[in-house]
Every structure is written in structure tokens, then in C-alpha cells.
Amino acid sequence: MTVQIDPFPVAALLDRYNLGKQAVYNRIDALDIKTFKQGNKSYITASDVELLDQLHDHISAGGKMDDFKSPKAELMNSPVDTLDTSSRLVDRLLPTTGQPDLALGEVVQLVEAIAHHLRPAEPLQHLKELQLAATEGWLLSSSEVEGLLGCKPRVKKGEQQFTRGSFSFVRSGKIGNQSAWKVVRVN
Known part of the structure; x- marks a missing residue:
């Protein structure tokens, strides 16, 4: 079992995927992942590493970066992520019928994404x-x-x-x- 440490250093991704720096940053940009600094080092979250792992598996199987679709990526990059309440995703979650149109897995991913952004950083x-x-x-x-x-x-x-x-x-x-x-x- 691999232990994921959150935050994860971007520099470690080069060895993780056996890629050059530019290729790693191309993937980060394609997934619209936001890096953050601690000291003079760049980091991403463990959930971002999971998303990059999915993309890496997709590319390793012969896929292209442009045709990569991940439900998690779609949720993370949805208007809900920017708190736009006019989002169609919000409409699907609470439609006029009172019954959610989202699949349970999508709801779980949405809740996890929200919880991740609300979780305070632990300095120790x-x-x-x-x-x-x-x-x-x-x-x-x-x-x-x-x-x-x-x-x-x-x-x-x-x-x-x-x-x-x-x-x-x-x-x-x-x-x-x-x-x-x-x-x-x-x-």
C-alpha cells in the first residue's frame, strides 16, 4: 500500500511518471490543477495526484490527453467548484421534482471535493x-x-x-x- 502525503511535491511527479518537467506541467495545466507553494517548492493535493494517476493510466493505455474524461475532473472543474449557484449540476442535485438526478457516486465525489476544500491545513x-x-x-x-x-x-x-x-x-x-x-x- 502506498501512503499518499497531502500536500504532494510537484518535483516528485517527475519520478512517479518518469517524465520531464514540461510534460508534468502540461498534464497539470490540462487538468486545470492549481499548484501552491510552501517555501520555494510547489505542491499539489493528494486528490490531484489521484487525478494525474488516472490521466497517466489513460495515456499509458494509448489514450490522448485531449480525450481524457474523468467524472472527478468534471465535478472539480464544474461551476459548483466556483460557487456558481446557477450551475446545471446544482439543478440536477435539487431538481423541481425534489428527487436528485445525480448518481450516488457523483454526490459522494462532490461532497468529498467540497470537504477537501473546506478542510483546514494541519501545520504539523x-x-x-x-x-x-x-x-x-x-x-x-x-x-x-x-x-x-x-x-x-x-x-x-x-x-x-x-x-x-x-x-x-x-x-x-x-x-x-x-x-x-x-x-x-x-x-
Whole structure:
């Protein structure tokens, strides 16, 4: 099982899809995904990563970016997302008959999208994720560590670990083409 960390660093998408920077940003633009900055790094949400995964699967199966249709993308880019109450989607949700015309799945996606935008950001979420990685003994890739810390993991020459805040990061082999890091809680 892959743990999705929200927010997700845009830089990690290059390795995730084995694409260049411009190709990743073309996909982000095509899906009208809004990136946001924390420090000098760009991030997207975990739900945006799911949408990019769907597009990647579509393209890998021979599809084109222009013909990609996702119910989630249609809901996320609908006028409801911009709080336009004249939306046909709102009319389908509460038609004059009193019975919703939306399928249950569409309603669930709409509620999840609204809830996601209303959820306050948790400033200590990265520490919770690091504690979980330390407790579970997970190895994190360099890009995952960078996404959690906001800086690239670096060790001094001849050393195999560095400490940042309450955690030490011990180089422990490779994950793909990146270093693997074991997270250890410092007492």
C-alpha cells in the first residue's frame, strides 16, 4: 500500500511518471490543477495526484490527453467548484421534482471535493507522517523526505545520516534511482 502525503511535491511527479518537467506541467495545466507553494517548492493535493494517476493510466493505455474524461475532473472543474449557484449540476442535485438526478457516486465525489476544500491545513501533519514512518520502520525516498521537510536530504561527506528537528535520517540503500532513508526519532 502506498501512503499518499497531502500536500504532494510537484518535483516528485517527475519520478512517479518518469517524465520531464514540461510534460508534468502540461498534464497539470490540462487538468486545470492549481499548484501552491510552501517555501520555494510547489505542491499539489493528494486528490490531484489521484487525478494525474488516472490521466497517466489513460495515456499509458494509448489514450490522448485531449480525450481524457474523468467524472472527478468534471465535478472539480464544474461551476459548483466556483460557487456558481446557477450551475446545471446544482439543478440536477435539487431538481423541481425534489428527487436528485445525480448518481450516488457523483454526490459522494462532490461532497468529498467540497470537504477537501473546506478542510483546514494541519501545520504539523509532516511531523505525524515522519513519526509514522519511524514507528513503522518505512524507508522513504529522497523526494518523499524532501516533500516532508521542504528541503533536500543532504549528508556531510563520509557520513550516512543527518538530523533535522526531532528526527534523524539514515541513508539505507536505494529506492529506484533515489537514496532510501530510514527515519529515526531523536529523544
